[in-house]
Amino acid sequence: MTDPSRPLADPIAGSHDGPARGGVTVVGIDAGGRPANPELAEALAGAGLVVGAARHLAVAPLPPGCATVVLGPLAPALDRLLAAVAVGTPAVVLASGDPGFFGIVRRLRAAGLRPRVLPAVSSVAAAFARAGRPWDDAVVVSAHGRDPRPALNACRALPAVAVLTAPGAGAAEIGAGLAGWSRRLVVAEHLGTDAERVTETTPAAAAARSWADPHVLLCLADPPGPSAADGGAALSGIDGGAAPAGGATGMRWDNQPAAPPSGGWALPESAYAHRDSMITKSEVRALAVARLRPRIGRLVWDVGAGSGSVGIECALLGAAVIAVEHDSRAVARIRANAAAHAVDLRVVAGHAPAALDDLPDPDAVFLGGGAPQALAAVARRRPQRVVLTLAAVDRVGPAVGLLRDAGYTVEGSQLSAARLADLPGGSIRLAATNPVVVLTGEQP
Structure with missing residues (x-):
C-alpha cells in the first residue's frame, strides 16, 4: 500500500x-x-x-x-x-x-x-471538533491576505462555512457584514493552548467585541444552541458551556455544498410559484444567469424579483443573493420558492431605488423591467455587471445610454423563443413567447 x-x-x-x-x-x-x-x-x-x-x-x-x-x-x-x-x-x-x-x-x-x-x-478540523459538529458539508474559505468580501459572501450564501481569518478580517468584521442574514457563529481562539476559548455567538454580538488574532470562524445556518441568544457562551467545557445543537434547515445540506445543483438551472416556470405567468422565462433566465456569472464568493442583487427565479438560480450556483421586491404577496412567493429549492436568500421588501440604499455592495445586479430610476441607482453602486430584461422596445435606447454614461460597456440581444405545443390529432405547432431584450453592462 x-x-x-x-x-x-x-x-x-x-x-x-x-x-x-x-x-x-x-x-x-x-x-x-x-x-x-x-x-x-x-x-x-x-x-x-x-x-x-x-x-x-x-x-x-x-x-x-x-x-x-x-x-x-x-x-x-x-x-x-x-x-x-x-x-x-x-x-x-x-x-x-x-x-x-x-x-x-x-x-x-x-x-x-x-x-x-x-x-x-488543521485548525479548521480542530475548530469543528471543539464545536462537536461534522464538517463534511462545510466550505472552507480564507480571508487571510486577500479581499475578505468573497469569504463574507460565502457565509451569506452557504449553510456551513469555515473562515481562516486575519486582523481586520475576522469574526467582528464578518459578523457586521451578516446583518440581515440568519446565522450563528462559532469563534475558536488560541486553539490547543491553555488560553483556548471556543465561543458560540450571534453576528451582531461578534461585531461588537474584539477577538484574538488569528482565530478560526465557523459560520453556521443550523438552529442555534441554547447559549446563542446570550451573545456568546463558551463551548468545549470552558465555563460549563454546552455544545451547539445540530439540525438541518431548508437550505441545501449535502456533502458537496460547492457543487453545481444536481437538478440543473434554467428550470421550467412550473418549478416556481408565480402570478399569471409573471416570471422570467427559462430561455431568458438561462442567458441572464450566464451573464451574471454567479459563484461562491459573489453577491447578486435581484431587483424587482417577482417570483425570485433568477436570484434562486444564482443561489443554486453558490452566490449570495439579495432579492428586492415591493409587492407583499410576491415577497411571500419568493420565500416559498427559495425554501422549495433549498437555498437561502435575503429578501428585502421595499421599492427600488430607496430599498437599495442600505444594502451591501453587489458584484452583479439583475433588474427585471429596467425601471430608469432603479437602473440609475444600481449604476451608481458600480457593480461589475448589470443585466436587465426589457419587453418594451422604447426603453432599450435610454437604458443603453444610461449604462454607457456610467462607464459600462453594453451588449444586448433580443430573445424570441417558440415552444413546441400539441395540436389535436397528434400534430405539433410552435407557440411563440413574448420577445425580450437582454442587456448586459460590464465595467471595463
Missing part, C-alpha cells in the same frame, strides 16, 4: 524519499504548538536546514549545528530551500496544522519543490 505521507513520483522533479536524499520535508505542528508527528525527529536528525516560524523552531528538537531560517517574508526562505536542494542538503519546513490546507505546500510547489508532507490536524 502506498504511504499517503509520501509523494508519488513526479515526472518533472522525480521521486523523493525524504530529507536523506536532499529533498524537503514539510512537518505540521498541531494547534497547541506541539510537534505531533512521530516522524519529525527522524526528519530533523538528518536535516541541514530547518525553516519555520520562531514559535515552531522553539519547540522542535533541532540537531546541533543545524542552520535555521525564521519565517517572515517567504521569498528569502524559498531561496535558501532551493539552494539547499540544489546541493543535496536535506531541509525541513515546520508549519501550522496541515501545511497542504491553505498552507505553505502550494508555495513550495509553485517554486519547483516537490516536498514530502507530514501533516498535523
Whole structure:
C-alpha cells in the first residue's frame, strides 16, 4: 500500500524519499504548538536546514549545528530551500496544522519543490471538533491576505462555512457584514493552548467585541444552541458551556455544498410559484444567469424579483443573493420558492431605488423591467455587471445610454423563443413567447 505521507513520483522533479536524499520535508505542528508527528525527529536528525516560524523552531528538537531560517517574508526562505536542494542538503519546513490546507505546500510547489508532507490536524478540523459538529458539508474559505468580501459572501450564501481569518478580517468584521442574514457563529481562539476559548455567538454580538488574532470562524445556518441568544457562551467545557445543537434547515445540506445543483438551472416556470405567468422565462433566465456569472464568493442583487427565479438560480450556483421586491404577496412567493429549492436568500421588501440604499455592495445586479430610476441607482453602486430584461422596445435606447454614461460597456440581444405545443390529432405547432431584450453592462 502506498504511504499517503509520501509523494508519488513526479515526472518533472522525480521521486523523493525524504530529507536523506536532499529533498524537503514539510512537518505540521498541531494547534497547541506541539510537534505531533512521530516522524519529525527522524526528519530533523538528518536535516541541514530547518525553516519555520520562531514559535515552531522553539519547540522542535533541532540537531546541533543545524542552520535555521525564521519565517517572515517567504521569498528569502524559498531561496535558501532551493539552494539547499540544489546541493543535496536535506531541509525541513515546520508549519501550522496541515501545511497542504491553505498552507505553505502550494508555495513550495509553485517554486519547483516537490516536498514530502507530514501533516498535523488543521485548525479548521480542530475548530469543528471543539464545536462537536461534522464538517463534511462545510466550505472552507480564507480571508487571510486577500479581499475578505468573497469569504463574507460565502457565509451569506452557504449553510456551513469555515473562515481562516486575519486582523481586520475576522469574526467582528464578518459578523457586521451578516446583518440581515440568519446565522450563528462559532469563534475558536488560541486553539490547543491553555488560553483556548471556543465561543458560540450571534453576528451582531461578534461585531461588537474584539477577538484574538488569528482565530478560526465557523459560520453556521443550523438552529442555534441554547447559549446563542446570550451573545456568546463558551463551548468545549470552558465555563460549563454546552455544545451547539445540530439540525438541518431548508437550505441545501449535502456533502458537496460547492457543487453545481444536481437538478440543473434554467428550470421550467412550473418549478416556481408565480402570478399569471409573471416570471422570467427559462430561455431568458438561462442567458441572464450566464451573464451574471454567479459563484461562491459573489453577491447578486435581484431587483424587482417577482417570483425570485433568477436570484434562486444564482443561489443554486453558490452566490449570495439579495432579492428586492415591493409587492407583499410576491415577497411571500419568493420565500416559498427559495425554501422549495433549498437555498437561502435575503429578501428585502421595499421599492427600488430607496430599498437599495442600505444594502451591501453587489458584484452583479439583475433588474427585471429596467425601471430608469432603479437602473440609475444600481449604476451608481458600480457593480461589475448589470443585466436587465426589457419587453418594451422604447426603453432599450435610454437604458443603453444610461449604462454607457456610467462607464459600462453594453451588449444586448433580443430573445424570441417558440415552444413546441400539441395540436389535436397528434400534430405539433410552435407557440411563440413574448420577445425580450437582454442587456448586459460590464465595467471595463
